[in-house]
Amino acid sequence: MNIITCIAPVNIAVIKYWGKRDEKLILPLNDSVSATLSIKEMHAKTTVMASPNFKEDKIWLNGKEETFQNQRLQSCLQEIRRRAKQKADNKGDSISNWSIHVCSENNFPTAAGLASSAAGYACLVFALAQLYDVSGDISGIARQGSGSACRSLYGGFVRWHQGSALDGSDSIATQVAPESHWPEMRILVLVVSDKRKKVSSSAGMQNSVNTSELLKYRVSHCVPQRTEAIVKAIINKDFDTFADITMKDSNQFHAVCLDTFPPNVYMNDTSHAIVNLIHSYNTASEKNKVTYTFDAGPNACLYLLQSEVPKLLAVLNHIFPAGNESVEYLQGIPVEKQAVSQEF
Numbered sequence: 001m002n003i004i005t006c007i008a009p010v011n012i013a014v015i016k017y018w019g020k021r022d023e024k025l026i027l028p029l030n031d032s033v034s035a036t037l038s039i040k041e042m043h044a045k046t047t048v049m050a051s052p053n054f055k056e057d058k059i060w061l062n063g064k065e066e067t068f069q070n071q072r073l074q075s076c077l078q079e080i081r082r083r084a085k086q087k088a089d090n091k092g093d094s095i096s097n098w099s100i101h102v103c104s105e106n107n108f109p110t111a112a113g114l115a116s117s118a119a120g121y122a123c124l125v126f127a128l129a130q131l132y133d134v135s136g137d138i139s140g141i142a143r144q145g146s147g148s149a150c151r152s153l154y155g156g157f158v159r160w161h162q163g164s165a166l167d168g169s170d171s172i173a174t175q176v177a178p179e180s181h182w183p184e185m186r187i188l189v190l191v192v193s194d195k196r197k198k199v200s201s202s203a204g205m206q207n208s209v210n211t212s213e214l215l216k217y218r219v220s221h222c223v224p225q226r227t228e229a230i231v232k233a234i235i236n237k238d239f240d241t242f243a244d245i246t247m248k249d250s251n252q253f254h255a256v257c258l259d260t261f262p263p264n265v266y267m268n269d270t271s272h273a274i275v276n277l278i279h280s281y282n283t284a285s286e287k288n289k290v291t292y293t294f295d296a297g298p299n300a301c302l303y304l305l306q307s308e309v310p311k312l313l314a315v316l317n318h319i320f321p322a323g324n325e326s327v328e329y330l331q332g333i334p335v336e337k338q339a340v341s342q343e344f
């Protein structure tokens with residue numbers, strides 16, 4: 001039996017991916033940019049086993065068996081096995097005919113708008129690549145599991161290039177800057193709700209592609225400029241500009257969700273209270289000190305520099321005092337070195 005266990009972290013986008021041009025290959029309408037979180041805090045842990053004694057491929061997610069007859073799982077597994085077979089002398093070749101068993105769990109709420117599928121598929125694809133001894137870029141494979149997963153394969157700041165090839169071969173993730181480039185950066189995740197979201201990102205973005213006029217404008221007129229500008233801000237460690245673009249992109253993404261018909265409402269009153277608080281906090285200084293971004297859920301991800309963490313936490317504790325169940329803090333998460341690690 002061959003067995004391998006890996007851990008992969010979550011990533012939080014500052015330029016959002018929202019909308020596909022190819023549903024099956026998971027090709028996006030626009031580039032996106034994210035930071036990968038510390039592996040210590042929020043991660044997926046996946047064990048893959050291959051054995052000649054296994055009768056069929058099986059998967060357990062957070063302890064519950066799920067079907068393997070799922071297009072996305074199949075795409076990832078088939079592509080990894082295809083690459084393993086390409087290498088004649090590959091140890092993966094001998095085991096690529098065996099069935100596999102997969103066990104995966106997240107140490108944070110699943111499907112609550114906290115990028116659980118990103119960490120999950122990044123971890124699965126990384127683990128399979130180790131098992132089958134597949135080398136080279138595997139972000140294009142993780143992308144076929146869940147688009148945002150391709151960004152979790154790299155640490156630090158990461159860009160997913162939309163690409164233009166019909167087969168998706170150039171729709172891959174690359175690192176913009178390693179975590180060591182901006183070591184003062186911190187991410188604070190405010191868990192407003194750990195309930196599963198009503199409309200998944202996949203279904204929500206498909207509805208947006210079909211019905212939102214604002215999405216077309218966003219893709220053609222806003223995201224390309226914003227992407228270049230935020231990459232520049234990251235390289236120059238210009239927090240003020242980084243913060244400005246991050247908040248605007250999050251707000252525009254949620255505006256697109258509201259422009260979708262019927263609308264998708266992901267943020268709630270607590271989310272909006274956090275937005276107002278951050279704007280008040282920032283206007284007390286000349287430059288932005290904190291920035292917020294919300295994925296397809298009500299939970300806030302705040303980016304800030306380490307020097308600001310104690311002050312902001314004091315303010316948050318004052319506004320959302322302990323015992324108030326509307327906000328639960330996960331600790332500040334430094335963007336750490338290793339994106340994906342192999343346990344043994």
Ligand code: DP6
Nearest residue numbers: 013016017146147148201202295296
């Ligand atoms: C709002 O990657 O979960 O988090 O490709 O359909 O699996 P699929 O969608 P997914 O969408 C993530 C959307 C987002 C923005 C982002 O992470 O860029």
